[in-house]
Amino acid sequence: MKKFIFIISLIFNGIIFGQVTSSPAVPQIEKEDKNAPVDVNKIYENPDQMPVFPEGILAFRTKFEKAIILDSVQPENGENDLKGMISFAIEKDGSMTDLKVTGSNESFNAAVKKAVRSIKDKWKPALYKGEIVRSRFRIPLTMSKS
Numbered sequence: 001m002k003k004f005i006f007i008i009s010l011i012f013n014g015i016i017f018g019q020v021t022s023s024p025a026v027p028q029i030e031k032e033d034k035n036a037p038v039d040v041n042k043i044y045e046n047p048d049q050m051p052v053f054p055e056g057i058l059a060f061r062t063k064f065e066k067a068i069i070l071d072s073v074q075p076e077n078g079e080n081d082l083k084g085m086i087s088f089a090i091e092k093d094g095s096m097t098d099l100k101v102t103g104s105n106e107s108f109n110a111a112v113k114k115a116v117r118s119i120k121d122k123w124k125p126a127l128y129k130g131e132i133v134r135s136r137f138r139i140p141l142t143m144s145k146s
Contacts, residue, residue, distance in 0.1 A: 038128055043089050043098075044135045047126035051090040051135055054121055068115035070143070073107045082108045086116060086139040092132050094122030103141075112141065 053060040073082065084103030088096045099116055101109040126135035 038131045038133060040092075040133070042134065044126060044128050044133050047128040047133055047135045048130075049127040051094075051126045051137055052124040054124070060119065060121075063119050063121070064115055067118045068111055068143075070108075070111055073105065073111050076105050079105070080144060082141075082143045084109055084112055084141045086112060086141055088116070088137055090123045090125055090135050090137055092125050092134055094125050096123070108143075 070082075075082070082103070082105055084101050084105075087098075087100045087102070089098040091097055096116070096119075099113060101112045101116075103109050103112075123137075125132045127133065128135075
């Protein structure tokens with residue numbers, strides 16, 4: 001009888017104290033419909049042909065390295081590496097807009113923004129279905145301040 005009561009109490013404890021968790025719905029990634037007409041106002045994340053900097057991305061990185069000034073950047077929490085993500089839109093005329101820099105160090109983010117804004121060269125814009133479109137360009141960034 002004691003075993004029976006013990007088993008029943010285990011079952012009821014599982015029912016009473018059991019936790020039901022519902023995970024949030026996974027957001028659906030908007031896929032670009034290949035049959036839809038080209039939207040002139042949309043910023044395309046994955047165009048058929050990505051934008052190209054004159055003389056290539058290495059030329060952009062070289063100009064960025066010459067333009068960035070890290071004198072005012074103060075490492076936070078003893079960090080040796082400064083990390084961030086540069087994101088900007090390339091317009092249909094090849095200009096950069098909507099510049100965003102994300103990273104944990106605000107002074108580094110500000111220095112990166114200033115350096116990127118100083119690069120005035122126009123990009124060759126992206127192509128989607130053979131038409132020139134606006135597009136998003138992202139560059140991961142890691143620098144050691146030594």
